[in-house]
Amino acid sequence: MDATNITSPIQQNKKLIGFFAVASTIFAVVVVLGLLLTMLGNFVIEGVPGLSWDFITQAPRNNNQEGGIFPAIYGTTLLVLTMTMLGVPIGTITAIYLNEYANPNSFFSRLILFAVNSLAGVPSIVFGLFGVGFFIQFFGAGLDSLFNPSKVIWGQPAIIWASATLAVLTLPVVIISVNEALRSVPVSLREASLALGATKFQTIWKIVLPNSLTGILTGSILAIGRGAGEVAPIIFVGAVYSMPGLPNKLNDQFMHLGYHLFVLSTQSPNVEKTIPIQFATTLVLLLLTFVLSLTAIIIRSRLTKQLQG
Amino acid sequence: MAKQINQIKVKASDFCVYYGAKQALKDISMDILEKQVTALIGPSGCGKSTFLRSINRMNDLIPSAKFQGKIIIDETDVFNPSVDVVQLRRQVGMVFQKSTPFPKSIYDNIAYGLQLNQRISRSDLDDIVEQSLKGAALWEEVKNRLNDSALGLSGGQQQRLCIARAIAVNPEIVLMDEPCSALDPISTAKVEELITELKSKYTIILVTHNMQQAARVSDYTAFFYMGNLIEFDKTRTIFTEPNKKETEDYITGRFG
Amino acid sequence: MNKTSLLVKKENRWFETTIEFVIKSVASLSIILIFLIFLFVFRESFSLFQSKNSTVSTQVYSAPKVYNPESGTLKVKEALKKESSKTSITVWDTFFDSVWQPVGDNPKYGVLPLLIGTLKVTLIALLIGAPLGILAAICTSFFISAKWRNIIKPAIELLASMPSVVIGFFCLIIIASLTKDLFGLDLRLNALVGGIGLAIAIIPIIFTITDDALQTVPKTLREASLALGATEWQTAFKVMLPAATPGVFSAVLLGFGRAFGETMIALMATGNAALISMNPAGSVRTLAATIGAEMGEVIWGSDHYGILFLLGSILFLISFGINIVLEFYIKTRLLQKIQGKVG
Ligand SMILES: Nc1ncnc2c1ncn2[C@@H]1O[C@H](COP(=O)(O)OP(=O)(O)OP(=O)(O)O)[C@@H](O)[C@H]1O
Ligand SMILES: [Mg+2]
Numbered sequence: 001m002d003a004t005n006i007t008s009p010i011q012q013n014k015k016l017i018g019f020f021a022v023a024s025t026i027f028a029v030v031v032v033l034g035l036l037l038t039m040l041g042n043f044v045i046e047g048v049p050g051l052s053w054d055f056i057t058q059a060p061r062n063n064n065q066e067g068g069i070f071p072a073i074y075g076t077t078l079l080v081l082t083m084t085m086l087g088v089p090i091g092t093i094t095a096i097y098l099n100e101y102a103n104p105n106s107f108f109s110r111l112i113l114f115a116v117n118s119l120a121g122v123p124s125i126v127f128g129l130f131g132v133g134f135f136i137q138f139f140g141a142g143l144d145s146l147f148n149p150s151k152v153i154w155g156q157p158a159i160i161w162a163s164a165t166l167a168v169l170t171l172p173v174v175i176i177s178v179n180e181a182l183r184s185v186p187v188s189l190r191e192a193s194l195a196l197g198a199t200k201f202q203t204i205w206k207i208v209l210p211n212s213l214t215g216i217l218t219g220s221i222l223a224i225g226r227g228a229g230e231v232a233p234i235i236f237v238g239a240v241y242s243m244p245g246l247p248n249k250l251n252d253q254f255m256h257l258g259y260h261l262f263v264l265s266t267q268s269p270n271v272e273k274t275i276p277i278q279f280a281t282t283l284v285l286l287l288l289t290f291v292l293s294l295t296a297i298i299i300r301s302r303l304t305k306q307l308q309g
Numbered sequence: 310m311a312k313q314i315n316q317i318k319v320k321a322s323d324f325c326v327y328y329g330a331k332q333a334l335k336d337i338s339m340d341i342l343e344k345q346v347t348a349l350i351g352p353s354g355c356g357k358s359t360f361l362r363s364i365n366r367m368n369d370l371i372p373s374a375k376f377q378g379k380i381i382i383d384e385t386d387v388f389n390p391s392v393d394v395v396q397l398r399r400q401v402g403m404v405f406q407k408s409t410p411f412p413k414s415i416y417d418n419i420a421y422g423l424q425l426n427q428r429i430s431r432s433d434l435d436d437i438v439e440q441s442l443k444g445a446a447l448w449e450e451v452k453n454r455l456n457d458s459a460l461g462l463s464g465g466q467q468q469r470l471c472i473a474r475a476i477a478v479n480p481e482i483v484l485m486d487e488p489c490s491a492l493d494p495i496s497t498a499k500v501e502e503l504i505t506e507l508k509s510k511y512t513i514i515l516v517t518h519n520m521q522q523a524a525r526v527s528d529y530t531a532f533f534y535m536g537n538l539i540e541f542d543k544t545r546t547i548f549t550e551p552n553k554k555e556t557e558d559y560i561t562g563r564f565g
Numbered sequence: 566m567n568k569t570s571l572l573v574k575k576e577n578r579w580f581e582t583t584i585e586f587v588i589k590s591v592a593s594l595s596i597i598l599i600f601l602i603f604l605f606v607f608r609e610s611f612s613l614f615q616s617k618n619s620t621v622s623t624q625v626y627s628a629p630k631v632y633n634p635e636s637g638t639l640k641v642k643e644a645l646k647k648e649s650s651k652t653s654i655t656v657w658d659t660f661f662d663s664v665w666q667p668v669g670d671n672p673k674y675g676v677l678p679l680l681i682g683t684l685k686v687t688l689i690a691l692l693i694g695a696p697l698g699i700l701a702a703i704c705t706s707f708f709i710s711a712k713w714r715n716i717i718k719p720a721i722e723l724l725a726s727m728p729s730v731v732i733g734f735f736c737l738i739i740i741a742s743l744t745k746d747l748f749g750l751d752l753r754l755n756a757l758v759g760g761i762g763l764a765i766a767i768i769p770i771i772f773t774i775t776d777d778a779l780q781t782v783p784k785t786l787r788e789a790s791l792a793l794g795a796t797e798w799q800t801a802f803k804v805m806l807p808a809a810t811p812g813v814f815s816a817v818l819l820g821f822g823r824a825f826g827e828t829m830i831a832l833m834a835t836g837n838a839a840l841i842s843m844n845p846a847g848s849v850r851t852l853a854a855t856i857g858a859e860m861g862e863v864i865w866g867s868d869h870y871g872i873l874f875l876l877g878s879i880l881f882l883i884s885f886g887i888n889i890v891l892e893f894y895i896k897t898r899l900l901q902k903i904q905g906k907v908g
Contacts, residue, residue: 018798025704028697029717032768036724039735039765090591097592101585103372108593114892115595119602121819121884123826124729125853126606128860129877133605137865168598175595191367192409192471196422196478197399201584206421207411222726229728232828232853236860258730258829265734266833275738282731293726297719393578 043282050280064242064264065274069281074246075254076288079163079234080227082250087167088220091174098175099182100204120172124232131165131237132157158251162238169233170223177222177300181215182208218296225292229285231258257285315342318482318512319364324378326359328371333359335536336378341529346504346513348527348544350520352559355533357516361484363387364514365401366394382482399426402475402511406487408467410459410474415451418459418470422478437477445473446503465496472503482512490518501526520560524548532556603881609874612866665839665850667859667869674872678839682756682849683825686835689760689845690767690824695817697764698771706779707801718776725769733833736762741834748846752836756849759835763827767820774819778812779805811898815891822887826880828853852876 058068094112102109141155185208193203209216231239239259247254261281264274319341326334334356341347349357362368364380366387379386387397399422411418419438423429429437438455442448447469451462459470468488475483485504489497504513504526517523523530524544531541532555540547540556551557662675701721705714740761741753750757782805790800806813836848837858856873863870 018796021798021802022704022708025700025708028700029704029709032697032701032721032724032772033717035765035768036720038739039727039731042735042739043731090594093588093591094595097588101588102592105372112592112595114888115599117892118599118885118888119595121822121888122602123822123828123853123880123884125826125828125856126602126877126881126884129606129609129856129874130602132860132865133609133874134601137609138605168602171595171598186409188405188407188409189411191370192403192405192411192474193421194370195365195367195398195403195405196425196474197395198422198425199395199578199581201581202425211412225726229726229730231728231730232857235857258728261734262730262829262833265737278734278738282734285728286731289726289728290723294723297722301715301719395578 040286043279043286046276046279047283048280050276051283055280056284060242064260064268065270065277069257069260069277069284071243071246072255072257072260072281073284073288075159075239076228076257076285078247079159079166079254079256080224082160082163083166083170083227084220084224086164087170087223088174088216090167091171091219091223092178092216094171094175095178095182096204096208099179100200100208116172116175119168120176122169124169124230127165127169128233128235128237130168131161131233135161135164136237154251156251157236157238157253159238159247159254160250162234162254165233165237166227166230169230170227173223173226174219177219177296178212178216181212181218184215185211214299218299221292221296221299225289225296228292229258229289231256231262235259257281257288261285315345317341318343318382319514320379320381321360322379322381324360324363324380325376326356326363326368327375327377329373333536334363337538339531339538339541341512341514343512344508344510345528346508346515346526347529347531348523349514349516349531349533350518350523350559351533351539353518356536357533358486360533361403361486361514361516364482364484365398365403367398367403369394399478400480401482401484402478402480403484404468404471404475404486404488406490408464408471408491410462410467410470412458412460414456415459415462415470416455419474419477422474441473441477442470444476444507445469446499446506447473463496465492465499468492468496468500469503472500472507476507476511480511482514483507485513485515487516487518489522497522520548520562532559534559599885603878603885606874606881607878610871610878613868613871613875663841665855667863667872672869674868676852676876678841679850679852679855679876681841682835682839683831683851683853685843685845685849686756686759686763686831686851687821687824689756690763691817691821693761694764694767694820694824695771698768698816698820699775699813701768702772702775702779703801703806706776707797707805721769721772724765725773727765729766729827729829730833732762732765733830735765736830736834750846752846752848754834754836754848755846756835757845759831759849759851760845762830762834763824766827766830767823770823771816771820774816775809775813778809778816781812782808811895815895818887818891818895822884826853826884828857832857852880856880 055068056073057070059071060069061067094116098104098109098112102112136155136157139154140158140161141152143154144152189207189211190203193207194200198206234256238253239256240253241255241259241263243253243255261278264281265271265278268274317340320339321341322338324334324337325332337360349360351357359368363376364382364387368374368376376388379388381387382397382401385392411421413421416438419441420434423434423437439448439452442451447466450466451457451470459467462470468491472483472485472488489500492500501522504515507513508528515523515527527544529541530544530547532539532547532551532553534555540551540553542552547556548560551560660674660676662673663677664673664675665678666673701717705717709717736758737754741758744750744758744761745753748757786804786808787800790804791797795804831851831854835851835854837850837854838848839850839855840847856876859869860873863873
């Protein structure tokens with residue numbers, strides 16, 4: 001700027017406002033990133049000492065105050081795998097319908113999208129209630145009264161119902177991310193296939209789906225990451241604080257990392273004493289969810305880069 | 310040499326296309342002869358692609374598109390409700406402006422159309438792949454790397470692969486929508502040479518923006534303007550003594 | 566080739582037709598699920614509407630018919646009032662009281678403290694989270710280089726995948742002590758701590774949606790503003806942000822919905838005392854946390870059980886209502902706004 005130019009007080013004022021405006025946005029970014037880093041740093045620093053081979057491979061001892069968390073890792077893994085098997089096919093097919101079959105302006109496809117958005121907004125605790133009201137009380141109990149009227153086999157909290165509940169909860173995640181992937185398959189490839197005399201489904205099966213595998217994978221990973229971290233929906237649909245042995249039937253209950261952390265940190269008789277275990281459990285849970293999400297984000301950004309470049 | 314008299318292969322009569330309320334083609338009537346190259350020329354947006362994509366009903370994919378009139382291949386109106394679109398598209402191959410190899414191997418690209426509706430023995434498949442690649446003048450260049458990804462080919466090779474892929478299913482008609490517009494002069498020359506060879510077996514309809522190309526490779530030329538078919542005649546006639554002023558203006562580069 | 570081969574009977578494509586039907590059916594599952602969720606969550610609270618000693622059961626089962634997506638909450642509340650006179654005295658007499666004390670000989674089911682508590686933490690969360698999320702989005706959209714944007718945006722999105730139980734744990738252990746020391750509070754766990762926790766949960770949501778909204782504002786608007794001599798910050802705050810208002814509003818609304826219904830953070834960080842007070846440092850108990858804390862111990866089928874499902878229905882209806890507002894109001898506003906400015 002010209003040194004001889006005298007800036008008026010109004011201009012100076014404006015500059016000051018501008019400076020504060022920009023500074024405030026940068027401050028916001030710094031605060032948010034700072035929070036993220038503080039949390040991560042804290043968990044790593046406090047959690048790593050508690051981690052050991054025994055911790056992740058042994059069962060808890062002494063009313064969960066000592067020992068490892070293997071049953072919780074096992075239960076969480078089993079839970080999200082079952083969830084994936086139930087939810088990912090349904091989500092993928094829905095996305096295929098929306099993207100390949102439906103006229104995007106039709107009432108029906110708009111209704112589906114509206115339902116998907118609504119599902120995404122439902123509080124997770126409500127899914128838990130739905131798990132109780134629908135899967136356990138209606139579906140499970142219904143099965144019981146049909147096939148074994150005198151016993152309770154399916155009409156009780158169980159890993160299968162928790163998985164089903166989480167599958168419903170993560171359905172929007174899968175649908176939205178597969179939809180994105182399908183949309184990224186160029187129309188020209190579809191046309192080329194159709195022009196060779198392929199039917200619509202042949203085109204989807206042989207061209208569209210193989211070219212959106214990464215997207216389906218990303219969707220599944222995101223769903224797993226989300227599902228593994230959710231505690232509220234499963235508290236009363238099958239998660240338990242401790243149990244003898246591991247779940248080996250679909251109607252068994254199960255231990256869960258997030259629930260374990262919740263109980264240890266809020267309800268156990270000796271919260272102070274187990275703090276190292278709590279941090280170590282947090283770290284394991286984060287590894288499961290966070291690392292999965294990070295992978296998905298990286299795959300996704302590669303994908304978009306590929307499309308742009 | 311006695312001039313061979315070709316039969317009419319594709320016959321459009323009073324054919325109209327609407328996109329929503331907008332009319333893209335107006336009462337097109339023309340007879341396209343068998344085993345000849347017919348070029349469609351005209352300024353951008355005049356409806357060439359629309360016409361081409363109506364012949365194999367590719368425009369069915371656009372929800373707003375509405376059709377009127379007839380396009381008759383041999384004796385059948387392609388818009389007849391009992392026509393099976395899939396069958397139609399096997400009989401009418403198509404090559405697009407942008408080459409669209411599938412992200413598969415060269416071999417699988419050619420085999421794709423063949424394996425859709427029938428089981429073929431490996432040796433038969435090998436034969437057809439070889440023939441198609443030879444037919445598209447690509448065999449010598451790729452015979453040692455059939456299992457490599459088709460995406461590794463050059464633009465010109467990719468386009469010839471797409472032609473090979475189209476003729477592998479043994480169509481009767483091949484539609485080409487500006488097949489050379491993304492290619493360098495050498496590749497263009499190769500594809501043009503190929504088109505001339507292919508016409509002994511196939512009826513070819515070619516959209517092009519390149520006047521010289523139309524003049525070089527086509528037997529008949531149709532000039533479209535704003536959705537109308539202005540003039541349709543032997544290529545030589547169109548380029549030397551056009552009947553309509555618009556045609557002459559366009560060919561001499563006075564507009565478009 | 567056979568000239569009639571073009572004419573193939575349609576039945577030959579039965580496989581295609583079948584598969585399309587199957588795909589369409591599966592796709593409609595999302596719609597069905599939304600209905601089922603409301604139906605079955607609400608159904609479990611039916612016992613409340615059933616008089617324990619009389620005959621109104623036929624009327625009682627007509628309850629789902631009052632469900633109306635347009636004005637869901639209101640109608641249900643009316644229905645509750647109407648039904649309450651006929652039904653068991655204990656539940657409905659205390660429903661609008663200020664005491665929530667569901668266990669004991671004389672249970673009280675006053676939802677008021679829960680509702681106020683939920684609103685209080687949600688408000689705190691929004692007061693903290695909305696400015697941070699929106700300002701951060703403005704920063705990454707306009708004031709930093711693409712290179713930084715490509716680092717910061719995924720980082721903040723990563724925050725979104727932090728499980729809420731982990732955020733709750735962080736509040737419980739770290740934030741609680743920090744705020745207690747900083748402000749000299751009496752209670753470790755209170756609305757402020759819970760609000761901070763919920764803010765951490767909603768910042769990524771608000772950030773992402775605001776960022777999307779800012780990105781969809783036509784670039785020409787920005788260029789025009791800059792060309793007129795406006796500075797970058799003036800353009801960002803006075804042109805781009807206002808143009809993206811509907812998007813920002815939906816970001817805040819979604820953040821509200823998330824905070825309102827969040828369970829684990831509220832359960833772990835707010836202290837869970839069902840008190841009515843305006844003190845941000847006081848302990849509160851939210852609707853969702855109440856369900857989370859009490860569902861585990863409740864006797865299935867009891868009044869208390871039914872009430873918890875009723876609270877769940879309320880949470881559902883609020884989230885559904887938010888989605889309806891987003892769908893029918895904001896999307897059209899956004900379109901109008903963008904088209905109006907450009908076209
Ligand atoms: N999917 C569509 N929806 C609406 N209008 C369309 C669509 N496709 C084409 N049109 C319109 O129809 C008219 C004809 O388009 P067409 O693609 O057939 O032109 P063209 O002659 O092939 O042009 P070009 O030389 O640029 O390829 C144009 O005005 C175009 O805008
Ligand atoms: Mg065209």
